[in-house]
Amino acid sequence: MTFMAMITCLPHMLLLANPDEWLVRLKQTIVHWLPGPWQFVISSLITIAVLIAVFGALFAVATLIERKGLGRIQNRPGPNRVGPYGVLQPMADAVKMLIKEDVVPRAADRVVHFLAPLVLVAPVMLAFSVIPYGQGLVPINLDAGVLFFFAVGAASELAVFMAGWSGHNKYSLLGAMRAIAQMISYEIPLVLSTVTVVMMVGSLSLVQIVAAQGGYWWGVIPRWNIFAPWGLAGFVVFMIAAIAESNRSPFDLPEGESEIIAGFLTEYSGFKYAVFFMGEYFGMFAISGLAITLFLGGWHAPLPYLGWVPSFLWFFGKLFIFLFVFIWLRGTLPRLRMDQLMNYAWKCLLPLALINIGVAVIWRFTAGWPGPLRWLVCALLIVLAFVWLEKTWMKSRELKPRTYHYAS
């Protein structure tokens, strides 16, 4: 029955000039046919299905790209056995994950062990529901979108803990603790950088933020936040925090293979490990999506005359760039030590984010100044702060004896 509805509304869509509209109109036509109460349920089910399909595929592609990318970085071809140029590798992985035996340690806390992957993935899924993929293509337009995103984002720490603890394994618990400490530490700079954007835009809803980034300076430079001094600094802080948040590359200490086997994932195998893996990638996609909406103008085209391209393509293009950056970082940067990681978060990122808010405030109140002067002053401030922090950061890099605070 749904297939029929799709087909009938197709010509509608073609008529519209804008492909975004096309998708929305499609959904509405499907839902339109349904009796009263069920309409809402079905429409939300449709959005959910679309999201899962899109991101599931993206996940598979991402694993492939990652493995191929890493290979290329490490001057090796990467998986090319399954399908042409290894394209079908993800399918193979998926089948492997499914049929592999799911080992659960005897002393493990079965319920918590089982729930952990779920609690990790579910919130990330919820996070997708609020990101505007295209013009009008936002699953739920909450006016407290950012708050919702972080609220559900916070649940991931709990899941990591449950995973680490339920296995009743010292190393997994230690890994979980490290992960939680890292995620909490980096959540604050993350939130503070988003606060700068929210402060400048004046609204928590992501749609508003993207809308605020429409238009172009002098017709050429898009009004993306990144091109504002505070925007750039905010983007840098946000990206570092985002990487740490999703336990990727330089900050992938918790499941650093060389140290604590797989961190809180050691007790998992089979399908649960796959779900964890999926959750991680989804987390990466969500956080990049947020970055895009906040700093890179969401689904806005970089150039005015490129407006005709459907907005969601721009969104997913930027997403791919982010994905590439992640993989690139993973291939090149060495892993950070735990105390460096913590110090960096608290002593470098957090002050930078705070100063960034300060600069944003100045930026806001110097609206009357001529463009370049205003840009220059703020940029100067940020550079000064960055240099000063760098200096203190360099100073503290001498290798002081490691002090254990809590593992007494």
Next chain:
Amino acid sequence: MQAAFFIIAALIVIGGLAAMLVRKLVHAVLWLMVTLASLAALFLLLGAQFVGFAQILVYVGAVAILIVFAILLTRNSEWAKAGRLASPSWLVGVGIAGLATGCLIASILASSIPPGVPVPPAASVADIGQKLMTEYVLPLEAVGLLLTAAMIGAVIIAMPEDKRG
């Protein structure tokens, strides 16, 4: 709407009971998170969107981890409690709680609140921000100060004596 309320209410009550009765502390925390999350859902149901998300962010995000850390640090997690779960005079405690709730419920039922459901008041984030920054700016500052103090206090209290310097 009715169904959602009842589901959430049931979830809350069951979560609460479970949190109180379950033997393992970690499970208790989890059940607590379930109740709090469903409470947040109830808030959303009641239209207080910002509060709901704040609730989730604060409780499910931070407090849960806090309690878990506390559990780990006080070595309660490894072995299941061999001894009695509740204090010897648990019956008294339950009795008093029962009495209190009984009184509350009785007073609620006896109260003359009109059953009507008025139009949900607007609680957009902008209004809340506006209110926070104008009328409630003093409490906001005070809470900010309080939280900093609480953070520093908690760190100092929890820090082992010899390090306290």
Next chain:
Amino acid sequence: MSQCPYFLTILTLTPLVGGIVIACLKQDKEKWARGIGLGFSLLSLASVLWLWFTHNPAGGLQRIERHVWIPSIGVEYFLGIDGLGLLMVLLTAAVVPFALFAPGPREGYPKSHYSLFLFLEAGLFGTFTALNFFHWFIFWELSLIPAFFLIKLWGGPRRSYAATQFFIYTLVGSVAMLLAFQAIFLATGTFDFVELARLGRSGQLAAALANRLGWQQGSAAMLIFLGVFLGLAVKVPLVPFHTWLPAAYAEAPTGTSMVLTGVMSKMGVYGFLRILMPLFPEQMRMVLTPLLWLTVITIVYAAWAAMAQTDLKRTIAYSSINHLGYCMLGIFAAMKFTIGEAQWTTEKAAALNGVLLQMFNHGLSASALFCFIGLLERRAGGMRGLNDFGGLRKVTPVFCGLMGIAIFSSLGLPGLNGFVGEFLIFKGSFSLASWAAAGSVLGLLLTAIFLLIILQRVFHGPLNQKWTGLADLSAGERWMVSPVIALMFLIGIYPQLIIKMTNPTVLQMVSHLTH
């Protein structure tokens, strides 16, 4: 020069300064302390003698120094001297150097001994020249405290008991007196003796007291009178209040007991003459008979008790109570109410003159006796029992001769100073209160008895082998004692020397009595 304005204050302060100078000396300089002590006391003696010769007998109160001290409570720094005060000051000035000459303290703190002595002298000078109750009372107490310490620190075996008893007895008395004078101040608003005397004479004092205290006429003044009387009676030991005296005099070191008996007991009599008589003539007359009975008992009882003593010092102590009894007899007799015939004034004047003379003579003879006993005790190593000696005349004839003269003077042998005073007192009191005089004459007999017993037991009879080695008086000691003995003879033969000075004062007193 004769009218040097602040003479009396300087006189009172010289011993005080002396005391302080000695106090500042180093501890071991016993010789220096004694030297300075003697120097200062002799200096004050010289100044008193100069005062004596420049005193105009008929001039009433002289060398008056009157400065307002504490106006709010009517306290003035009021000094003045008349016949009575002059005599007493002369006695003090004579007895204290004599006491300092006497054998010094056995051992320990010689410095503070001499400074306390000089403070005592200062106190005595102050008492005898003060005419305002306030600083009279201060000096009254100032003289008490050094005496207490002198007895306490250098006294005989039971000294602390004696000293404490002495102190508390006199203190209780002076407290009673203080309270009485508070009441007087409340009633009249002034502490000045001369003023109070005028009020007392005219009866206003009793009236003021009555309305101030609210009781009816007689009893208020009587109570105040009794208060002051108690304070003075303790000092002049009238019988019921005398228990402190024998112990104090016996236990005190020689010098102190000389001053105690020589001058301190006279303070009480001086108090009677200066305060009680002028202020409360009426009240005194009212209780005259019991007082006379008291005096007779004092005289007779003390004489009898003296006979039973074995310790020489206690005997002399009791004898001094006896002699002071005569003074009291003279005073009370003079108080008797007479219809104002001229003849009675002579009797009263005789009695009072006798009292003054008796005070002076007893001061000399009693201190001489104590000095001799002190010398004897010093030689006999602390032994002073009546039966410890015997036949000392053989070994120490000069000592025995001089002590014999002292004994006969205190006996009242005519030709020596004792007789004149007693004769006058008895002449005055016989006609005024014949039964009391008759009773007291028995005292004369008893005094003769126990003094002669002393003479017999100590000097006569076979020489006690223990004392063969006893040394007779050294030249220094002879020179020390001879002036006093000479004075005894001089006053005995020609008492007019003293009476010339005291008579006008006595006449004034008598005229006040018979207003």
Next chain:
Amino acid sequence: MIPLKAYLVLSALLFGIGLAGALSRRNAIMVLIGIELMLNAANLNFIAFWRFHPGTEPLAGVMFVLFSIAIAAGEAAVGLALIIAIYRHYKTTNLDRMDSLKG
């Protein structure tokens, strides 16, 4: 529609459960959890009253809850720090044993 009383009853129930747990469980952390429940019951009340009887101050209820959540978070942090400190001292979190204040 769901009447206000329903929410109130729900919050009272939640409050009762929290209280019962806090009173009967021996473990300090359980007491803390109980207290958290009670606090949330109160928040529910606020929001319920905000929803049904906004009264003069429309956003008072929400504001109140926001602040209450913030403070509850602070309180939880300090409470747990205390429990940790007590544990270090007593080597147990069993509340019955912690009666040294008796004096």
Next chain:
Amino acid sequence: MSWISSNLWLIPVLPLLASAVLAVTKQPHRRFAAALAIGSMALACLLSWDAFLTTLHAPAHGGIWRDFHNFRWFQMGDQWLWLGWLLDPLTAVMLVMVSTVGLLIFIYSVGYMEQDANFTRFFCFLALFGSAMLGLVMANSLLLLFICWELVGLTSYLLIGFWYHKPSAAAAATKAFITTRIGDVCFFLGILWLYGQSGTLLFYDHGRGCLEATALTSMVTQTTISGMAISTAIGLLIFCGAVGKSGQVPLHVWLPDAMEGPTPVSALIHAATMVAAGVFLVARVFPLLNASSGGGAEVSGALTVVAWVGSITAVFAACIAVAQTDIKRILAYSTVSQLGYMMLALGVGGYAAGVFHLITHAFFKALLFLGAGSVIHGCHEEQDIRRMGGLRKYMPATFATYAIGMMALAGVPVFFSGFWSKDDILHSAFAWPVSKGPFFLGLIGAFLTAFYMTRQVCYVFYGDYRSAHGNKRQNKMPHESPAVMTTPLKILAAGAILLGLLGTPAWPWFQDFLTGQHATFRFGQLFEGEVLGLMLLSTLMVAGGIGLGWWLYGLKPATKAEAADPLERVQPAVFGLLREKFRVDEIYAATVIKGTFRLGEICSWFERTVCEGCIRVVTYVALGFSWLNRFADEYVVNLGFDTSCRNLRQSAGLLSSLQDGQVQNYLRVIGVAMAILVLLLVWGGGL
């Protein structure tokens, strides 16, 4: 106012100066001391004789001539105290007697005190005594008299106790002084009363004197509460002084003991002069004593007392003298009895007779004492007559003079002065209107006197030498005294004989001289019936006494010292009583002396117990209060406070269990409270 009367004060002052100088001189200047003393006494004697002669030639215009000179001593209120000296026949006679006898005794004592160590001090005291006695005699004021009286007492004390190392001497001296002091105290009271009454103590002061008519009449008229005239009362008091000094009955005990002193002392003081002072005093204040309300007809009570006391003393002392064994004690008792005679004479109104007897007695009693002194000196300080005997062989001169003295004393008629004076006394006693008692007592006394004197002479001079050391030892034999001692004896012996002639009834020069009448020869008087009868009666008495004495002691003188006295064999009990001197001393010792000491004990006991006791009571009371305070503090406050604190603590304990750290308990309480609150608010009904 002749020269002498205005410079009469020289007489006492010279010896006084001598004694002052001697007091200061060192012991070894013996010769100088003796010379100075005797010199001053000689000068005084000369002046006295000069004064005597002036009184003789003075114009006796009615009444007794007297010349007085007063001077002021010191002020007493608005009046001056006057003293003065007086020259009248009585003074003259006494001056002469005292200075002459004194001079002789001074000379005698130079020999007697030869070996004594304290020679100069002896003479110093003697000179002092001389001046005091002379001063006493010529005093015109009762006060000056009293002063000299006391000085005389002092010197007698010093001289009796001269040999102070002898305990008996010391005791005797003290006893003498105290006994005389008792008399003096009454005398002092008399003086005071007299002064009080008459306003002056001068005897004669141009009519204002106390012995003059105005004062006397005023005193006679006033009566004391007991009805006695004041003059009598004062007289009696003054007589007490005389009794003490002259050793009359109640106060005579000190005189026999006074013999402890050296014999010249006894002679001078306890025979001739000092004891006579009492009689002189009575003589001096005779007008006062004699003043009676009845205007002379009636005998004044005072004199009656004097007479009776005198007569009793005479007999009493005579009896005791009979049984004594010590040579000096016999003489002492004889002196007491003779003084009794003098008092008897004055008492019965025989003023002149009393004084005449005084003068004669002075001479022969001094003679007897000095004789006894040379006897003792000869017998090497032996005083017990039973150990002497047969001395007439060894000491003829002493024996002769002693015999003369004995006869004079006994009153052997005609040749010896004693007879005349005693006869005169008996005559006036006989004429006494009041009662014949004194006269008979006088006769008995005369008899006894004669008896014990003969006993003494027989014991001492007759029989053979009964020395304690046995006869054989040669050097212990008695020897005659040197000339310096015997010459005064001879002079005194002459005086004893010749003086009688002055006052014989035939030519009563002495009596007239004293009473201021013209001395006329009344030869017929001698043979007048009554006088003659009396003379015969007294001769009879004397003869009987001597006979009895010779019969008992002269015929068979005792051979051994221990031999019992013949009289004892006759009447052992009475004789024992007499030897014990009627045990008067013991009685006094038992009653008076023991009494005073007992009183002393009581007083000091009273002192210790009662006075100390009340102090101890006061201290205990104070301690009691402090103990009570501590007790209250301890049991009430502390206990109460502690228990309340404990209760508080326990209740606090209960309360604190409420807050014992059990957090859940707190929560339970809050829960319950909340429930109640809710109930109240909802159903409280508007509380």
